[in-house]
């Protein structure tokens with residue numbers, strides 16, 4: 494545990510090697526990575542290597558109770574996996590309860606030795622980890638939310654490499670500084686390590702060129718605003734070509750176009766030019782931030798992403814469909830007499846929600862242990878309805894019937910409460926689509942098009 498002061502308030506947090514964000518893992522494509530995790534805290538822990546394909550190393554993937562038992566206090570576990578067919582930015586995080594709020598860091602996968610990037614080599618690379626910060630203890634927070642059946646409180650601030658920048662109730666809070674040399678091009682490896690919130694990221698006075706998403710090269714896309722969903726990573730090129738006599742705001746701010754409570758505090762950092770002093774009286778150039786509900790900005794960004802689909806990095810996605818699966822991903826409510834409103838919010842896919850097993854799923858699969866999971870997951874929702882109709886936004890309107898571990902009536906494409914995240918979909922090495930909007934068969938493959 495590391496005692497940490499942020500937002501003018503202190504609390505102990507779980508960290509790796511005392512750092513927040515945690516240490517960056519740097520490796521090359523084809524490297525075998527060995528990481529020994531020693532648990533010095535009172536919580537059970539496991540570490541997930543987010544986005545690593547884990548070919549034949551499922552035991553090293555990390556989700557507690559899914560691919561492994563958690564690492565208990567004073568125990569350790571050696572993760573051993575090979576980075577096959579991937580290069581770019583990924584990240585690692587704790588995969589149990591909410592420890593990932595503070596237990597996370599970057600994974601930088603460089604191309605194989607001698608293999609260039611499919612874009613001009615940047616002068617330098619910087620890692621930008623975006624996060625969410627709660628002044629209260631996150632384990633307590635999620636435990637209470639689970640017990641009461643309610644959604645957990647929104648975070649108190651966002652962070653850029655661990656710093657929120659000055660905020661209204663803590664103006665002394667420092668912000669991250671991004672020094673750049675005039676005329677040079679930098680690659681920012683941006684990671685959204687927030688638990689819940691999609692973030693817009695922008696730098697005042699500068700354009701960003703997206704060249705990679707989730708360790709997949711993309712066609713270069715120039716934009717002033719990047720959108721990044723929780724768990725996702727993106728590499729952007731930044732050319733330091735603005736007036737060197739100013740400082741520029743770097744900002745991360747929430748995208749949320751549903752009427753639910755969220756953290757509306759913008760994290761700010763400052764870009765400045767090395768070798769150029771800016772008088773302290775000169776104001777930082779502010780970024781014009783999208784409104785939180787800027788659906789158009791969000792959709793424009795997502796629709797503009799395309800796989801690189803070059804000779805070296807072809808987008809060889811299957812073009813015929815073997816099985817059609819129709820997934821509705823939603824929030825439901827299960828009866829819960831001891832909960833605040835008599836219900837507990839649960840996430841579900843096709844009316845099925847998840848119950849934490851006591852035997853890890855991969856273990857049950859490998860050793861053929863029955864009654865841990867079933868293999869009859871429905872290929873379509875059991876209660877068809879108009880998934881794209883406007884939904885009633887009140888929690889009580891989502892009346893659910895519990896059937897064992899199943900809940901009825903998840904709304905189309907995320908929830909009866911209008912909460913929609915829009916991560917992109919990957920198939921192997923390719924960007925093939927994205928969540929969001931009405932069902933449209935044609936949209937599934939067009940992100941892979943040339």
Ligand SMILES: [Cu+2]
Pocket residue numbers: 541543544586724
């Ligand atoms: Cu993850």
